[in-house]
Amino acid sequence: MNKEATIEAMPATTPASFKVACSSCNLRELCMPIGFNAEDMHKLDSVVATRRRVKQGELLFRNGDAFTSLFAIRTGFFKTCISTVDGREQVTGFQMAGEIIGLDGIVSDHHSCNAVALEDADVCVMPFANVEELSREFPVLQRHVHKIMSREIVRESSVMMLLGNMRAEERLAAFLLNLVQRLHARGFSQSELTLRMTREEIGSYLGMKLETVSRAFSKFSDEGIIEVKQRYVKIIKPDALKLIFNPETCA
Amino acid sequence: MNKEATIEAMPATTPASFKVACSSCNLRELCMPIGFNAEDMHKLDSVVATRRRVKQGELLFRNGDAFTSLFAIRTGFFKTCISTVDGREQVTGFQMAGEIIGLDGIVSDHHSCNAVALEDADVCVMPFANVEELSREFPVLQRHVHKIMSREIVRESSVMMLLGNMRAEERLAAFLLNLVQRLHARGFSQSELTLRMTREEIGSYLGMKLETVSRAFSKFSDEGIIEVKQRYVKIIKPDALKLIFNPETCA
DNA sequence: GATATCGTTTGACCTGCATCAAAGTTTTTT
DNA sequence: AAAAAACTTTGATGCAGGTCAAACGATATC
Numbered sequence: 001m002n003k004e005a006t007i008e009a010m011p012a013t014t015p016a017s018f019k020v021a022c023s024s025c026n027l028r029e030l031c032m033p034i035g036f037n038a039e040d041m042h043k044l045d046s047v048v049a050t051r052r053r054v055k056q057g058e059l060l061f062r063n064g065d066a067f068t069s070l071f072a073i074r075t076g077f078f079k080t081c082i083s084t085v086d087g088r089e090q091v092t093g094f095q096m097a098g099e100i101i102g103l104d105g106i107v108s109d110h111h112s113c114n115a116v117a118l119e120d121a122d123v124c125v126m127p128f129a130n131v132e133e134l135s136r137e138f139p140v141l142q143r144h145v146h147k148i149m150s151r152e153i154v155r156e157s158s159v160m161m162l163l164g165n166m167r168a169e170e171r172l173a174a175f176l177l178n179l180v181q182r183l184h185a186r187g188f189s190q191s192e193l194t195l196r197m198t199r200e201e202i203g204s205y206l207g208m209k210l211e212t213v214s215r216a217f218s219k220f221s222d223e224g225i226i227e228v229k230q231r232y233v234k235i236i237k238p239d240a241l242k243l244i245f246n247p248e249t250c251a
Numbered sequence: 252m253n254k255e256a257t258i259e260a261m262p263a264t265t266p267a268s269f270k271v272a273c274s275s276c277n278l279r280e281l282c283m284p285i286g287f288n289a290e291d292m293h294k295l296d297s298v299v300a301t302r303r304r305v306k307q308g309e310l311l312f313r314n315g316d317a318f319t320s321l322f323a324i325r326t327g328f329f330k331t332c333i334s335t336v337d338g339r340e341q342v343t344g345f346q347m348a349g350e351i352i353g354l355d356g357i358v359s360d361h362h363s364c365n366a367v368a369l370e371d372a373d374v375c376v377m378p379f380a381n382v383e384e385l386s387r388e389f390p391v392l393q394r395h396v397h398k399i400m401s402r403e404i405v406r407e408s409s410v411m412m413l414l415g416n417m418r419a420e421e422r423l424a425a426f427l428l429n430l431v432q433r434l435h436a437r438g439f440s441q442s443e444l445t446l447r448m449t450r451e452e453i454g455s456y457l458g459m460k461l462e463t464v465s466r467a468f469s470k471f472s473d474e475g476i477i478e479v480k481q482r483y484v485k486i487i488k489p490d491a492l493k494l495i496f497n498p499e500t501c502a
Numbered sequence: 503g504a505t506a507t508c509g510t511t512t513g514a515c516c517t518g519c520a521t522c523a524a525a526g527t528t529t530t531t532t
Numbered sequence: 533a534a535a536a537a538a539c540t541t542t543g544a545t546g547c548a549g550g551t552c553a554a555a556c557g558a559t560a561t562c
Contacts (some may be wrong), residue, residue, distance in 0.1 A: 082412055085497060090412040104408065106401035114409065132394065136387045143383065149400040151356035156407035157355065157364065161333055161341040163414035166460035168549065198509065207415035212549055214511055230510075230558075246336060419519070449539065460520060465541055481528075481540075507560070516551070523544085532536070 005127040020074070021045040022124075030098025030186070031072045031124075032167060033144035040138060047134055047141075048072070048124040055117040060101065060115040060123065067105025069127045073097050078198040080104070080113045081204070091205040093155070094179070095185060096117075100148050118196040130217020163207045172216045173245040176226070180235060191238070271325075272296040273375075281437070282323045282375075284395035291389060298385055298392075299323070299375040306358025311352065311366040311374065320358025320378045324348050324466040327372020328447040331355070331364045332455070340457040344406070345369075345430070345448060348437060351399050369447040414458045422457040423467040424496040427477070431486060442489070 002038050014027040022032055036044065051074070054213075060071060060078065077096050083089040092113060095101050105111040106128065135142035157221050184190040196201070199217075200210040217233075220226045225241055227234040235241060258378050273283055274292040287295065302325070305311050311322060311329065334340040343364060346352050357379065358361040386393040413422050427444075435441040446453070451461040468484075471477045478485040478493060480487075487494060 001331050010288060046267060084412070084416070088412075088416045090408075090415045092408045092411055103401055104405050105403055107398045132390065132397070136390065137395065139383065139387065142387065146396075146400070147358045149397070149404065150354055153400065153407065154355050154358055154363050154404050156404065156411065157343045158340075159411055160343055160407065160414060161335070161339075163411060164341045164455065165335070165339045187501070199511095200509080209550060210510080211512085211551085215549090218511070250496065346528095450541095451539085461540080462521085462542085463519060469541070503562105505538105505561080508558080510557075511555085512535090513553085514551100515553105516549105518548100518550090519546105521544100521546075523542100525541085525543105527540070528538080530535100532533100532535075 012131045020051070022048060022120055027072075027074060027098045031100060033140045036138075044134065044138070044141065047126045047130050049127050049130065050125045052123050052125050054117040054121045056117055056119050056121075056125065060117060060121070061105070062114045063103075063111055065111045067102065067111055067128070069111050069125045070100055070102040070131060071115075072124040072126060072156045073099050073101060074124055075116045076123070078113050078115050078121065079118055079197060079201060079205075089204055091197075091201055092159075094205065096182060100128075100140055102151055103152055118201075159205075159249040168206075168208050168212050169216050169219065170245055171201075171208065172213065172220070173241045175202065175206055176233065176235065177238070177241055177245060191235045193233050193235075195233060271302070271375075273299060278323075278325060278349045281478065282392045284352060286391055287389075290493060295389070295392065298377045298381050300378050301376045303374050303376050305372045305374065307372075309368055309370055311368060311372070312356070312362045313364055313365045316356075316362045316418065318353065318360050318362055318379070320376045321382060322366075323375040323377060324350050325354060325373040325375055327374075328369045329366050329372065330369055330448060330452060330456075331366050333364045333463040334414055340455055342448075342452055344410075345456065347433060354400055354403055369452075387465050406467075410456075419457075419459050419463050420467050420470065421496055423453075423464065424492045425472070426453065426457055427484065427486065428489070428492055428496060442486045444484050444486075448485060464481040 014039055022028055022045050023038070025032075032044065049069070052060075052071075054076065061067075063082065073095055075097055077094065078101060079091050080093045080095065080101065081089050081091045095115075101115055101123070102111070104113050129236075131141075131145060162174055166174065179195075180190055180193050184191055197215040198210070203210045203213045206213070217226070217228050220241075221228045223235045223240070225235075225244075227236055272293075273279055273296050274289075276283075283295065300320070303311075303322075305327065312318075314333065326348055328345065330342050331344045331346065332340050332342045333353065347368075352366055352374070353362065355364050358435075366460055372451060382392075382396060386396055413425055417425065422452045430446075431441055431444050434444055449461070450464045454464045457464070468477070468479050472479045474491070476486075476488045476495075478487060
């Protein structure tokens with residue numbers, strides 16, 4: 001265990017955060033590259049400077065904040081969003097444990113979106129200078145960082161496809177399938193999930209109004225494809241969902 | 252011209268491409284980091300392995316191709332696009348001289364979109380292994396690569412905002428302003444441009460049908476905001492365009 | 503435990519853009 | 533130079549999803 005987190009410009013820091021090293025973190029497979037030997041893995045522990053807790057509803061960072069660090073989510077759930085001057089908001093993503101948040105800040109040294117905790121969260125603070133320095137030393141880490149950024153680019157492209165070409169029900173089907181797939185990769189059920197976001201946030205992400213989201217949920221439910229009770233969703237017929245998302249593929 | 256060039260594993264390479272070194276390239280400020288001394292700049296020339304010409308209508312790479320290199324556009328104009336099995340296409344971006352293309356391929360070692368030349372083009376082939384190797388040696392290059400990827404992430408976020416929250420005319424206004432701004436950074440007029448893409452491609456990028464694009468052009472034209480004649484566009488009242496794009500900001 | 507607040511559902515109606523259609527223009531092919 | 537193909541414009545009509553409204557359910561506050 002290392003010393004505790006000290007200086008943090010931002011609020012909601014744990015007073016004495018017990019630091020968990022990457023080398024012994026059970027999320028390692030998700031946020032760190034594989035194929036490290038024990039010795040290198042230890043050196044890698046120094047990417048993470050501190051930990052930080054963010055309570056539900058609080059911001060990890062906001063548009064305009066100076067960019068210094070990437071954040072690896074240990075626990076909790078975030079949304080990232082941007083908004084226009086006239087108040088329209090676009091949710092650009094939902095992030096869960098093991099995912100990296102803050103990449104938007106690199107280009108201009110300032111964040112260009114808000115990151116809001118949708119449930120109490122705990123993140124590893126990785127000063128970007130550390131990331132870059134260690135990346136130079138460890139090609140496998142370097143490659144990993146590149147892949148994470150590339151993955152985000154590809155993800156956003158596919159959201160563009162959703163927004164530009166898909167109808168409301170296709171969007172929601174794709175959304176649910178994506179969410180449950182990511183949760184499954186983290187050891188959760190592939191058929192049940194509890195949404196951490198409101199209908200309005202889902203709608204903002206998918207470019208539709210909350211009423212339309214609600215209607216699509218109801219429709220799926222009426223058709224016996226899912227079971228919904230508020231935030232709880234059970235996927236009864238995953239193939240039917242896949243069929244909606246994409247008429248061609250799938251059984 | 253423009254015959255069917257179907258099979259092309261590694262197509263359209265210039266046989267004996269006269270290699271232009273980064274160190275003497277007039278696009279250097281656009282695609283290479285600044286703050287290099289002459290000696291380092293020479294070492295940096297080795298990022299670029301070869302050059303490649305792509306004729307109008309041909310693909311620089313396609314979805315599924317093995318990823319080996321990034322491409323810096325020297326001349327020409329590209330679109331990148333993805334498509335669903337049932338044939339719907341989403342243009343994910345338009346790229347011009349000085350911009351880097353191919354970042355989508357890093358995450359999976361395969362490209363996830365098609366890159367189509369919208370006019371005869373000439374690109375620098377930068378094997379990604381070279382990029383990574385030199386990045387480890389030159390922190391300023393490393394930072395540059397990170398910024399390019401982050402910029403793409405931020406760009407896509409703002410397209411999500413367009414697609415999710417803006418109406419047809421706002422989208423087209425934003426599109427025109429963005430295009431002319433990038434052209435201006437390359438020494439072209441800030442008020443006149445020649446579109447390299449069809450109404451349908453604009454529509455695909457902006458999530459609207461070609462007829463809607465055409466009507467929006469006509470409307471802007473009727474209002475004296477722009478002058479349009481086919482692919483030629485002259486921006487008469489840039490402030491009016493900005494006002495449409497964003498009611499709040501601007502004079 | 504009562505009350506206020508916030509989120510969700512559902513219905514009725516409306517509109518911005520899609521769709522369908524046709525004619526005009528430019529570019530490519532022969 | 534004529535014909536064909538590709539792209540664009542414009543009009544008429546339809547509908548998916550937005551808007552407005554109201555009631556209900558869940559959660560937080562006192």
